[in-house]
Amino acid sequence: MADLMNGAVVVTGGSRGIGASISIELAKLGFHVACLSRSGDLPDASALDDAASKRLTGVRCDITDSASVHEVFSGLSKKLGQPIVGLVNNAGVHLQGPSATFALADYERVMTTNATSVLLMSQAAYPHLRESGSALIVNIGSFYDKLGVKGNLAYCASKAAVGAMSRCLAVEWARDGIRVVNIAPGYIETDLNREELNEGALQAFLKKRIPAGGPGKTEDIGRLAAMLFQLPRSFLTGETLYVDGGQGMAL
Known part of the structure; x- marks a missing residue:
C-alpha cells in the first residue's frame, strides 16, 4: 500500500461537490490528486494542512472531448511527479x-457527459493504470440507475450505463491489475443543491422518504471512495455500492 499511496489519482469534476470531497479525502491519505474541471479550479482545501494542500493540482479539461482528455494524460504523470494509480x-x-x-x-449531452466520458477517461488512463500493476477506477453513478423516475429518462439511462460499463471494464481489465467499482449515491447535499434540498416541502419529503432521515453529505461519498483506495489488490471489483440512506430499497 505504501507504493500506491505515493501515486496520483485523477478526479473529474474535482473542484466542487462530491468530486471536491473525494479529492480532499485522497489528499489526506497522501495521494497526489489531479482535480479535473472545465475551469481548472482547485477545491476548497482550507481544512487541509499545507502538505496535503500541496498534493492537490487543478487541471483544466473538457472530459467530453477526446483530444482534450488525451492531451491532459500525455503529460500528467510528469506534471504530478507521480505514477497514475x-x-x-x-x-x-x-x-x-x-x-x-x-x-x-x-439527451445526448447527458449521455455524453455522464457515460461516454467514463469510457474516454478510462481509455486514456488505461496505459498508466496497467503499468502501475495495482490500480483502481471509481465511477460515480446514482441510485437512479435502478429506478423509474418521471422526467429523468436521460439521467437514469446514463447512470445505468455507468454501472454496466463498470462491470464490463472490471471483467476485461482484471488481468491487468485494474479494479473498477461503481459508487451509486442517493440524495447528497452539496453547495450546488443545498438551498433546494432545504426548501420546506422537499426537505420534509426527503426526511420522510429516506430511512436514514434525510440527504447524505459529500463526505459520505468522499470517505468511501478514499477507503476503496486503501484496499490495493482487493478482490472487490465490478460491484455497485449504493449509498442512499436506504431509500432505493424502502417501500
Whole structure:
C-alpha cells in the first residue's frame, strides 16, 4: 500500500461537490490528486494542512472531448511527479423533462457527459493504470440507475450505463491489475443543491422518504471512495455500492 499511496489519482469534476470531497479525502491519505474541471479550479482545501494542500493540482479539461482528455494524460504523470494509480469518474450533468418532448440534444449531452466520458477517461488512463500493476477506477453513478423516475429518462439511462460499463471494464481489465467499482449515491447535499434540498416541502419529503432521515453529505461519498483506495489488490471489483440512506430499497 505504501507504493500506491505515493501515486496520483485523477478526479473529474474535482473542484466542487462530491468530486471536491473525494479529492480532499485522497489528499489526506497522501495521494497526489489531479482535480479535473472545465475551469481548472482547485477545491476548497482550507481544512487541509499545507502538505496535503500541496498534493492537490487543478487541471483544466473538457472530459467530453477526446483530444482534450488525451492531451491532459500525455503529460500528467510528469506534471504530478507521480505514477497514475487511480481514476475517479465523477463529473456529470443532470437535465430533466418530459420524455415525450425531451430534446435529443439534451439527451445526448447527458449521455455524453455522464457515460461516454467514463469510457474516454478510462481509455486514456488505461496505459498508466496497467503499468502501475495495482490500480483502481471509481465511477460515480446514482441510485437512479435502478429506478423509474418521471422526467429523468436521460439521467437514469446514463447512470445505468455507468454501472454496466463498470462491470464490463472490471471483467476485461482484471488481468491487468485494474479494479473498477461503481459508487451509486442517493440524495447528497452539496453547495450546488443545498438551498433546494432545504426548501420546506422537499426537505420534509426527503426526511420522510429516506430511512436514514434525510440527504447524505459529500463526505459520505468522499470517505468511501478514499477507503476503496486503501484496499490495493482487493478482490472487490465490478460491484455497485449504493449509498442512499436506504431509500432505493424502502417501500
